[in-house]
Structure formats: structure tokens, C-alpha cells
Amino acid sequence: MSRLTADLVRERVRGTILEQIGNTPLIPLRRVGAGLRGDLWVKIESANPGGSVKDRPGLWMVLDAEEDGRLGRRRVVLDATSGNTGVALAMVCAVRRHALELCMPDKVSLERKRIARAFGAQLVLTDPLEGTDGAIREAQRRAAAEPDRYVYVDQYSNPANPLSHELGTAAEIWKQTGGRVTHFVAGVGTSGTIVGVSRALRPKRVRIVAVQPDDAMHGIEGWKHMPTALRPAIWDERVADEHRVMATEEALVMTKRLAREEGIFTGPSGGAAVAAAIAVAREEAGRIVVLIADGGDRYLSTPLWE
Amino acid sequence: MSVTIRLPGALRDAAGGETRLSASGETLRDLIADIDRRHPGFASRVLDEAGALRSYVNVYIGDEDARTRGGSGAAVPDGSEVMVIPAMAGGR
DSSP, X not given: OOOOOHHHHHHHHTTSGGGGSSOOOEEEOSSTTTTOSEEEEXXXXXXXXXXXXXXXXXXXXHHHHHHTTOOOTTOEEEEEOSSHHHHXXXXXHHHHTOEEEEEEETTSOHHHHHHHHHTTOEEEEEOGGGHHHHHHXXXXXXXXXXXXXXXXXXXXXXXXXXXXXXXXXXXXXXHHTTTOOOEEEEEOSSSHHHHHHHHHHGGGTOEEEEEEESSSSOOOTTOOOTTTSOOOTTXXXXXXXXXXXXXXXXXXXXXHHHHHHHOOOBOHHHHHHHHHHHHHHHHOOEEEEEEEOBBGGGGTTSGGGO | OEEEEEOOGGGXXXXXXOSEEEEEOSBHHHHHHHHHHHSTTHHHHXXXXXXXXXXXXXXXXXXXXXXXXXXXXXXXXXXXXXXXXXXXXXXX
């Protein structure tokens, strides 16, 4: 059981860049959301200092390991990631003065490797054909081989991941909407966002909509096609009132519309979440909050913006 | 001309459960068509309606990104190893 609270986290990071994690803006979609029954609002997680929603679990997982005594000075933080969590952990570990090793699939974009290395992380590149699941298996292998060396934070299994959203993201949404939020829409990757927000907002009668890619071969970075992927231990289908799927092509069209019509430069998962939320808003009235996980600048070297 | 194609787990179902196949052809498009003849529907998972590589599919011919060599029209030397991987990985 984690000892972390929002107040304790705030206290531990006071006076550092990490104090700026969270309290991200909530913005209405005036154009792509026009003419729908529901009002669409997006929570812009690219406003976090590390550039993505992953700053939240990255910070909470490291602080949790510090608080319970697992993370002493000579131990190395370890996780598997293809991008944003790596950047978040690297930033947090730089400030908290921990060594960090990240297992990531080879041939992830150059900017991801460079950002993580810029913060001082060591990278372990794994077989690109195995994807993120291959990186997870390598992190598991290393943690098992040298348990005294590594603190494997394991974002897919770590309760501090959803806790950061339960006590952070969800509380902010409730406050920012004055308690008028009726739906929350987000994609499923580690599932930390949807699980944590659900715990806090579902008891307040907010309808939780979880979205997955429609195919194992997809381009929605950060999302998992659960039927074919390694299942995160923290994932529980029952946290959502509704499950939807999204095609990559539709997500990419919406990603471009968000930039050109709303001035919101997001990655494919942001477009995917908004496209799914539009489908919800066509059918149901209310104040629908959608989480946009990161910004488009993380994808400049991919074909998306060519 | 024969080359080896390696596929990610995400495409295993589209290739009869295989992740390593041999295929014949002079260009990447030829190779994909060859696999599609044996496993109908494979090509549409990798190429769009215009026959170009889908934006979220990366293909490496040896160590070179096929997009820098003409995309789906890239020439594939005999004996090459071709690797198809998702441009973006699931779960971060």
C-alpha cells in the first residue's frame, strides 16, 4: 500500500521543476466539437514539464520507491518504455539523483533516445520486432538477475501509477469543471490513467469510456491492443462503463484537424481519444473530458507530419 | 530472387502464424504481393489503398529505412533481410 498523498508529493518536490507536474489546462473544443450533443473539453497533458501525461506516474513511482525504502543511493531505477515514460523517469531521476536504465525497442524514434539520454538515462535497446512487450521481458530478466541492483518500477504493475491519476488527474478534472464533468474518455496503454481516474470519478457518477486500437498492428503510440498484448497487472476492464476501439487512420485525421482547427499540436493518441470522444458526444449530452497524453513534437521524425 | 522477411508479433495472424518468411520479388511491393498470394489480406495490413506503406508501418531493408529508398517501390537485393515493424510501439 502506497504511503503517497498529493500533499506528500508536493512537499517532496517543492522548489524543483517537478513541482510543475500536473495542474494541466482544460480547454473546450469549439470547432471539431461543434454541433454535437455533448460538450468536449481536452486536458492537455503535453503541458507537463516532461511533455506528457507520463510525468505523473513517473514522479509518483519514484517517490513511492523512495518512501518505502526500496530506492537507496546505490540502486538503479529500471523500467521498460518506448517513449514518454522514459522521458518522465529520466527527468525525475535527474532531479532526485538516481541512476536510471530504460529498456526500449531499437528503432524507436531518434528524438526519444536523445531526450532520455539528455537527462542522463542509460538505454538498453531490445529487438524492435518484439515491440514494447520485448522491452518488458528484458526489464523483467534484468530485475530477476540482479534484484539487489535494480528497483524495477514496472509502470504496468505499479499501483503508484493509477494512484497518481486518482489523487492528481481526477481531482484536477473535478475541480476544473466545478464537478460538472459527466464523461471521461482516455486510451488504454498501461491503463494507469483510466484505472486511477475511474476510482475517483466513477463514484461521482462520471461515465468512464476506455478506448483501444482496433488492430494489433496500429500507429496509436502508447495504446495497447489488449487482446494481443502482454496484459498490464493494473488493468481491470470493469473500471470502464464503456469500451470503444479506434482505427489508426481515423486517429491520424483527427490529430491533424486538432492542429489546424484548434491549434492543439498532439500525438496520434490525442487524435484517437478525441475521435472516440466525438463519437460519444454524438450520442450523449454532457460535459465530456478527454485526455490528450502528449504533444505532436514527439512525432516529428515519423511519417505523421510529412 | 528470394529474401527473408521478419514480421512483428502484431502481424503474425496475417501471415499464417509465421514471423519469418521467404518471399520473391524485385521490389518491396513485389514481396508483399507474394506474401499476400499465400496469405490473402496481408498486403492491406501494411500498404494503404494507394499501395504506399501505411504511415505507422516501418520497413527496413537490411539496416536501411525503406522510405529513404522509395517506400514500397524500393528495390530489394537478392538475399536481403527485410524487417517490418510498427512505427510506434504500443504501451509506453
